[in-house]
Amino acid sequence: MLTDVSGIIIQGRNTALRQIDTTQVITYWLVGRRIVEFYQKGKLRAEYGEQVLIRLSSDLLSRFGKGFSVDNLENMRHLYMEFPKVFKISETLSRKSSVPYSGLKSETSSRILSWSHYCELMKEDNLNARAFYEIESAQNGWSMRELRRQMDSLLYERLCLSKDKKKVKELSRKGQIIEKPEDVVKNPYILEFLGLKEETSYTETQLEQAVIDNLQHFLLELGKGFTFVARQKRITIINRHYFIDLVLYNRFLKCFVLVDFKRGELTHADAGQMNFYLNYFRENETAEGENPPVGIILTSKKNVVYSKYVLGNLNNKIFASKYKLALPTEKELDRKLRIEERR
Incomplete structure (x- = not known):
């Protein structure tokens, strides 16, 4: 009985933590989208845009506390720009919905990584390698530390050494298939x-x-x-x-x-x-x-x-x-x- 109940509680807590991570990423993705739309709509010059982010960061920090530095806001902007397929935009849902995330639908909750994962992935300039690490992290449940270690050890490049060109292309689309x-x-x-x-x-x-x-x-x-x-x-x-x-x-x-x-x-x-x-x-x-x-x-x-x-x-x-x-x-x-x- 104790083992069963403990298992239920642990599973519930883990699910709750994953949901928190998912909600955080969705929130930051939405913030990034709003920043990008503001930049494009106003056609801001780079130096003026930087001043806007500094002011926005200051206001958000005073209202919500840490987590909204200028660097973090830049990362949110890049999250929206560089991971557009993390979420599917539902064009049929009403704009008047009071649920803030009703316009977004994730492929599956388990496929969305944590904010720390995405920050680490954005450091990878090779888009094929980045796509590979994103797939492998989701499929294997890599912690952020494990992801960093695999990137530091150049796992993608090492796998490329032992595969033909067709297999190399599949790495960035499907991950490692055994x-x-x-x-x-x-x-x-x-x-x-x-x-x-x-x-x-x-x-x-x-x-x-x-x-x-x-x-x-x-x-x-x-x-x-x-x-x-x-x-x-x-x-x-x-x-x-x-x-x-x-x-x-x-x-x-x-x-x-x-x-x-x-x-x-x-x-x-x-x-x-x-x-x-x-x-x-x-x-x-x-x-x-x-x-x-x-x-x-x-x-x-x-x-x-x-x-x-x-x-x-x-x-x-x-x-x-x-x-x-x-x-x-x-x-x-x-x-x-x-x-x-x-x-």
């Missing part, structure tokens, strides 16, 4: 949250322990649908014991995903070992209706040509991706994107 194992793989994976330094010496065991200590962040970095199953999973064959670093499950792929950490460059022995693990899992762990397991080898160094020959013609799906312990720069990923386009 239909096959290749859709979940990124290159590189950014593990800056582990707190390890690129230049310092650390073992594979230390790397694995750091991942376990930051498991929530690691699963977020991996992407959609991943859940933790086991670490150092032991498998025994003819009295010989072997240990898999991490065993995960992806609900979209409906299969186990085995992860191995390698300090250094990928070798043919690493690929053979992962292939061995996958063969075992396919025969002994995979249930009826599930798809064959997938392997991901995370290495600190990766040679594309060598990896192609090491992983070619294996009977299992094995991917090798590089991991980085620091956030990438846009210049680094832009250079990689240009290299990929030339291939």
Whole structure:
């Protein structure tokens, strides 16, 4: 009884908080629309328009308190201009309605992000990337902090590296769609949250322990649908014991995903070992209706040509991706994107 009632109360509070966020965004969107209409109607010069905002900000602050600085009013204006499809304008409803939001209809309440989310999204100049982050935030329930981290780690650009041109275009319209194992793989994976330094010496065991200590962040970095199953999973064959670093499950792929950490460059022995693990899992762990397991080898160094020959013609799906312990720069990923386009 206590558990059920507590669940109802928590769900009600969460719904109320989401409704508050939605109402705030609608209010700010309407304020932004009014500011834009005022600018356009009066055809204000830039310097005069700035003075109007300063005066409006001062009046609103004295009447309603914080939240209406000049910068915030500018953000409200940009919200209306840059996110016109957040709401559908209902042209058939009466202007005389006393309900302030009756002229607006959101696509769904759950699709509207918080004001903080939109402020963060407006920092992204690439419109395709911005559309992608907006979709992913809504679909995955990212907090503003998680959204900021994904933007800082250039998730959109990293996904572009591993997709063809058609798939890249779909990212900004549909977000990340997972239909096959290749859709979940990124290159590189950014593990800056582990707190390890690129230049310092650390073992594979230390790397694995750091991942376990930051498991929530690691699963977020991996992407959609991943859940933790086991670490150092032991498998025994003819009295010989072997240990898999991490065993995960992806609900979209409906299969186990085995992860191995390698300090250094990928070798043919690493690929053979992962292939061995996958063969075992396919025969002994995979249930009826599930798809064959997938392997991901995370290495600190990766040679594309060598990896192609090491992983070619294996009977299992094995991917090798590089991991980085620091956030990438846009210049680094832009250079990689240009290299990929030339291939």
